[in-house]
Amino acid sequence: MKTKYLAQGGILAALYVVLTYAQNLLWPNSTSMAIQMRLSEALCIFACFTPAAIPGLTLGCLLYNVSWSQSLPLDWLVGSLATCLATACMWGLRKVKIAKCPFLALLMPAVWNAPLVGWELAVYLGESGFTWPVFGLNALYVFLGEAIVLLVLGTLLYYALTARKLDQRLFSAKN
Helix, strand or coil: CCHHHHHHHHHHHHHHHHHHHHHHHHCCCCCCCCCCCCHHHHHHHHHHCCCCHHHHHHHHHHHHHHHCCCCCHHHHHHHHHHHHHHHHHHHHHCCCCECCECHHHHCHHHHHHHHHHHHHHHHHHCECECCHHHHHHHHHHHHHHHHHHHHHHHHHHHHHHHHCCHHHHHHCCCC
């Protein structure tokens, strides 16, 4: 693997962990409860610029989930899998744009996290195990949290990077 690819992935993994911990310190439990809005999920936008974001953000999600004491053990696998699938789809959809923004790609974290993390939460939070109503409600909450973070912060980050051509300077094949 190229050094640049590894460095980009490592930096994104570290940023994900640090930003998620910082948010949890400033706004306790906002990153791990049924209604969650991990602001670090906005980093998924980097999957529109480099494939290194796929393993980088997956590793960052895994490291945070494994190290956070209140994280559910199943989330180590399910949350990381959702991040991997979402960022892979974002990379694949990066060129599909509306108003010069990859809105469809921005929805991928919500599309993947809603059913996967929604299922996980239904398993853990359902009083008598998994039920469809508990799943549906949790999937909706996860979808909304992810969609809000990506459509607001992700869009702002995307436009900030592209307006200053930072995407080209940081992620072009020539560098």
